[in-house]
Structure formats: structure tokens, C-alpha cells
Amino acid sequence: MRILVIEDDLRGRQFLARGLVENGHIVDTVDDGAIGLALAREGIYDVIVTDRLLPVLDGLEMVRQLRTGQNATPVMMLSAVGGLHERVEGLRVGCDDYLVKPYAFAELLARIEAIVRRGDRSRQSTVLHCADLSLDLRSRVATRAGRDLNLQHREFLMLECLVRRRGQVVTRSMLLETAWNYDFEPRGNIIDMHIHRLRVKVDRDFATALIHTVTGAGYLIQAPA
Known part of the structure; x- marks a missing residue:
């Protein structure tokens, strides 16, 4: 999965990102809600993990604006504030789950997988x-x-990425954003090399x-006429 982590605590952000990467996921991290909302709106993430108390734009308002824009990406909210009222408030603004800090990473991972499965079942x-050519998104x-x-x-x-946009040109930048995180610095013709292997x-x-x-544009996949 490609996961967006929005967390302003550096140690917490690094711990979470490292654990998710070690479990085979692609992770982008940011430290404030406004940047997180902008990235979330791109629609490229399988799940978003966000702290509740964030600078610039708090987690609740970030999720509220995301849902107002009809973005249905699953959201896991993390917070040291874990009373009944706060948990209910988080779920009502649009979070799919709410986990209280401190948490066990194994539980966090299991909950992320659960909300993504629920989202998969809601798709046609x-x-x-x-x-x-067939791609099974569950079994990969x-x-x-x-x-x-x-x-x-x-x-x-x-x-x-190509099949979701079959018949349309997909740029190298789009492919790069799909398979690597934003911190990755591409070297040489890495996209062309991977496309060659795909072919x-x-x-x-x-x-x-x-x-x-x-x-001069990129690549496309299409069925023969």
C-alpha cells in the first residue's frame, strides 16, 4: 500500500514510517495538516494515518475537509486524547478508525489492514x-x-497505474510518484528500466x-482494436 503519515512529532513519525516500510509499504510523511490535506487530495494513497493535534490545520478539520471534497480514502486517526467524546468526534467527522497513543505497532498495522479491506469490499x-491481462488488487x-x-x-x-488509465498516456513522473515516495531521488532512466522489465x-x-x-510523453497500455 501507499500510505500518507501526518505526524508533527519527529520520533513518532520516524517510528511509524520505519515500521510501515519494513512491512513492505510505500510511505510519505509530513508534519502539518495543511500539507497533509494537499497531498491527500491527490487521491494516490491507499490509507492515511494522521495525528489529531497538528500545526497549521488540526487532524479533525483536515479529515472534515477531505470528506467534504468527496475523498473516501480510509483514515486512521492517532491521538493521546482518547476519551469517549473525542473518539466519537473523530469517527463522526469521517475517520475510519481511532487509535489512542501509546499504541502497539502490531495493533496499528492490523487496524490499517482492516480499514483498507473494508474499503476494498465497498468497491465494485x-x-x-x-x-x-488481469490484476487482482487483493492478492497483488x-x-x-x-x-x-x-x-x-x-x-x-x-x-x-497504467491499467487504471488504460488508453491514456501516463507520464514518467506519474509512474515515479506511484511506485516511490516523494523523498526518492531518481537516478538515470529508472522508469524506462522498470518499463523494459514489465514489457x-x-x-x-x-x-x-x-x-x-x-x-516525448510517456507510456500507455491498451487492448488491441
């Missing part, structure tokens, strides 16, 4: 298709004509290529 489909398995493509984590994320797995052993280069 968890499988994306393009011609004979990609197949073509029934054959498992054995994609690595970043390859799956990039292919998902080997997705297209090489099949009669029809699905992934195409749009010179």
Missing part, C-alpha cells in the same frame, strides 16, 4: 482488466491469459503487445 471490483497477482507474470512490488504498482513479463511471450511508448 478488485480486479482490473486490459484484454487478457498479475496474470496474462491465465499465466502468472511474477511481478515485483514496484512493477505491480506501475502496471496498476519482458507482460508482452514478450504473447502475440500482441499491450504496453506502448508515446514518444
Whole structure:
């Protein structure tokens, strides 16, 4: 998953980010609610983990504005303020869960996974298709004509980005933001290298290529006419 962490306490932010990364997730971190809201509105996150008491824009107001804008990204709120009134208030503004500090990381991780599963069940489909290519978003398995493509984590994320926008040009910057966090400094032609590996797995052993280069613009995936 790609996770946005909004936490103004440096040690708490680093602890949380490190644990999530060690569990295989891509994590972006910010330390105030206004920047967090701007990033959340981009719609690229699977889940948002936010503190309640934040500078510039507090967590409650950040979630309220996010929901007002019809953004349904699951939100886990963390807070040292854990009375019944505060928990109910957090849930009513639009949080999907509310966890009181201090917390056990294992519980936090389990709760994040639970709210994301609930969100998945509310979607019409968890499988994306393009011609004979299928991506199962729950199992994170990609197949073509029934054959498992054995994609690595970043390859799956990039292919998902392409398939979600099938028939549309996807820029290198969009692919970079999809599979790496904002702190990553790309070197050389890293996107082109990963696209090459994707093509080997997705297209090489099949009669029809699905992934195409749009010179000067980026890449697209589309089913044959």
C-alpha cells in the first residue's frame, strides 16, 4: 500500500514510517495538516494515518475537509486524547478508525489492514482488466491469459497505474510518484528500466503487445482494436 503519515512529532513519525516500510509499504510523511490535506487530495494513497493535534490545520478539520471534497480514502486517526467524546468526534467527522497513543505497532498495522479491506469490499471490483491481462488488487497477482507474470512490488504498482488509465498516456513522473515516495531521488532512466522489465513479463511471450511508448510523453497500455 501507499500510505500518507501526518505526524508533527519527529520520533513518532520516524517510528511509524520505519515500521510501515519494513512491512513492505510505500510511505510519505509530513508534519502539518495543511500539507497533509494537499497531498491527500491527490487521491494516490491507499490509507492515511494522521495525528489529531497538528500545526497549521488540526487532524479533525483536515479529515472534515477531505470528506467534504468527496475523498473516501480510509483514515486512521492517532491521538493521546482518547476519551469517549473525542473518539466519537473523530469517527463522526469521517475517520475510519481511532487509535489512542501509546499504541502497539502490531495493533496499528492490523487496524490499517482492516480499514483498507473494508474499503476494498465497498468497491465494485478488485480486479482490473486490459484484454487478457488481469490484476487482482487483493492478492497483488498479475496474470496474462491465465499465466502468472511474477511481478515485483514496484512493477505491480506501475502496471496498476497504467491499467487504471488504460488508453491514456501516463507520464514518467506519474509512474515515479506511484511506485516511490516523494523523498526518492531518481537516478538515470529508472522508469524506462522498470518499463523494459514489465514489457519482458507482460508482452514478450504473447502475440500482441499491450504496453506502448508515446514518444516525448510517456507510456500507455491498451487492448488491441
